[in-house]
Amino acid sequence: MASSNVLERLELRAVEAEKLIESLKLEIPLPSQNGVSTAACGERLPQQKERTGSSEVKVKPPVEDAPVESKPEDRKKKEKKQQVGDESKKGKATSEEPPVDVGRLDLRVGRIVEAKRHPDADSLYLEQVDVGEEKCRTVVSGLVKHVPLEDMQGRMAVLLCNLKPAKMRGVTSEAMVMCASSPDKVEILAPPGGSVPGDLVHVEGYPRAPDLVLNPKKKVFETVAPDLLTDGAGVATYKGVPLAVPGKGVVSAPTLAGVHIK
Template sequence: MVAATLRLPEKAPKDIVLVYKYTGSTIPLETAKEMSLEIDGTKVDCPNSICKYLAGQAHHELLGSNKDEQAQVEEWLTYATSGLRTVAKKDVIAALEKKLDAHLSQNTFFVANRLTLVDLVIFGILHAYTKNMKVTACPNVMRWFDLIQNLVVREHKLTEDFSIVEMNLDDVPEPVIAAPAKKDDKKRGAATKEDAKAAPAKEAAKADVAAKGDKKDGKKKEKKEKKEKKPAAAPAPESDQPVVSRLDIRVGYIRNCRKHEGADSLYVEEIDLGDGEGVYRTIVSGLVRWYPLEEMQNRWVLCLTNLKPASMRGIKSEGMVLCATAPDGSKVELLAPVDTSKVKPGDRVFFEGMEGEPEKILPPKKKYWETVQPDFKTKDDCIACFGDKPFLIRTQSGETVQARAPTVQGGSIK
């Protein structure tokens, strides 16, 4: 058995504390002047190496489920050190508002479509900068931050070490749409968003011109009163529709599958989801490690179909195939209907007593998928469930069919 001891100073790096507590590490923790992890007499003092070792003890999925994800995790961890841990405060804020916000504008998490070590590390680092994080400057970072603090901190009862940051994501400003120019506007010039800062100077210049005109003409010009802005409409109240019913999970049939030309770990599937005769959706999946290409052809699957389309290495993916992952990360298996003879592409999944109309596109800001996904599991009989409610497929005959994984028991579904 490997002997290991983690030594941390009293004011320990927040990211390492978060990884240690989130993973439920049993490695003995001691207080010391300097940070180090001693493994069988060998000292490790690199924060990234310590975090990876902690995650690798029991949560291998945090390091990436395939080579492509693992490479992305490494890349972001390297950036966490060079771009966040070791730079001045102003550079961290600049990174928040540019690099990180731009990346998260297209991604729910930093790597893949799930929590990884990168999210834990960056969240731990940024927790000290919450006073500098403004919704108007980095809205996508704030949405991600709120997701992680609920998914990791609140759910795992870590609020004693990481206080919950209250934020109102509804304050994200809407884009300014310029009104059509009127004839009078053309004469006096309308201020736009770009020249807003120069408006006072322009107004002063106009006043000066007007004063000179008055001397020449002997006429006084009347000032036009500014129109009062109408108050913004109150947001529509959130309905009490069950969140899980907003997901559009359908039966799909893979008509064709090929390797992604730009990523060795990805497949590109053409899937019939009942959108119309001969109409197939393109979905990109990181399943190369788990399934040979021939097993991906002509097979039944379940897909989440109303995610916002996202580019995966240059190919737009229009959904996600649902898989069950073994608790130890040793297997990933596609979900499928229990009886495929009774279903057709496009048949929808529902949960008894929790029905409702699915969203056309899941709004990323609402985090519907991230809210319910932790409760998607396979039971001991491999049947797919949401909590204690099985996935039920409503067939054309009105009969219901359940869904399952081939062999994964007690696995998460994503």
């Protein structure tokens, strides 16, 4: 009976020993041919134990750095910086120089309310011109040698209204009377019948988008002027297209055909 109990205990211990051996196999990596752990290079097996003397130290697997969450104020700064950048790009896109053509000129119908000789220049007239605004504009024109003073009074004309104001013999001129001009003769352009002060002059195919004030350095008018001509019938044109007041007719010179407009 006693011997039977001893055998049972021995078998139980043998089973426990086998379990312990299997457990140790799982915890201790098997050596490779080069004496390096079978784990991948530079890696450690999870929960691997290293022996230091008689003590055991658990080696934890490497943990990747968690992403650092940005602070609310940092996110706001980043969003604001991005918004400013987008607006800057948008501003650059919308600030591109428009094409240089007659659409950049503010051409309007005006009526010369009063004209008189310039006190300090024999070749100049001083005019008060109604161009459809609250008050008349002062205009200085070098037309004394070409148009009699009496023909200036109450006359309808076409004026360039977005030239930069400039002083002429001490008087600031705020527009320019457009004329057909040859070496021997100058005629004020005539708007179509039925026109009133403030009517806008258009050229088909060239959308009207005048500068607020023409920049003298960009020489917009100087670039456009060579293509402003009267045709064979005396009609004022830009690159062959008539200058017109929509619904009323075309702008023309009384007698001068095939000449430049200034």
